[in-house]
Amino acid sequence: MKKVALVLGSDSDWPIVKPACTQLELYGIAYEVRVLSAHRTPEEAADYAEKARENGFGVIICAAGMAAHLAGAFAAHTTLPVIGIPVKGGMLDGLDALLSTIQMPPGIPVAAVTVNGAKNAAILAAEILAVSDNALAFKLYEERENIRRQTLEKDAKLREEIKK
Numbered sequence: 001m002k003k004v005a006l007v008l009g010s011d012s013d014w015p016i017v018k019p020a021c022t023q024l025e026l027y028g029i030a031y032e033v034r035v036l037s038a039h040r041t042p043e044e045a046a047d048y049a050e051k052a053r054e055n056g057f058g059v060i061i062c063a064a065g066m067a068a069h070l071a072g073a074f075a076a077h078t079t080l081p082v083i084g085i086p087v088k089g090g091m092l093d094g095l096d097a098l099l100s101t102i103q104m105p106p107g108i109p110v111a112a113v114t115v116n117g118a119k120n121a122a123i124l125a126a127e128i129l130a131v132s133d134n135a136l137a138f139k140l141y142e143e144r145e146n147i148r149r150q151t152l153e154k155d156a157k158l159r160e161e162i163k164k
Helices: 011-027 042-051 070-075 095-102 118-130 134-163
Strands: 003-008 031-035 057-065 082-087
Touching: 003 011, 003 042, 003 118, 011 031, 011 057, 011 082, 011 118, 011 134, 042 070, 057 070, 057 095, 057 118, 070 082, 070 095, 082 095, 082 118, 118 134
Parallel strands: 003 031, 003 057, 057 082
Antiparallel strands: none
């Protein structure tokens, strides 16, 4: 199975990204975490993106706040799927990061999850990898079924409480 690269624009993004690691571990997906900046380490970031495929990665997840150019910078240097996690903070409390992540020019796509949405980024990465991995696809199916069951249980409990 291909690995997932998790790239943080700053080490301060680690608490936001850590749930993605937990989720990837639940699926048995290997990952690597790096701190690389589109602005402070542009050459190293470009090199990492350009070599990601040959280094066994199948998806790249980038987390960055404020200007949040990291995912776009990575997407410019690879044809692997890139998922952006806009990080909350700054003057616009994450809106700036969200807009910077999703406003990509034609031909250089970046998928984006919600602000601070690391768990969903990991799930999306797993779904991408599951296109060619039936065992992983089954794990995702089982998780969805579990979520469905839990929601139905909550519905039944609430409806019962309302009857009282």
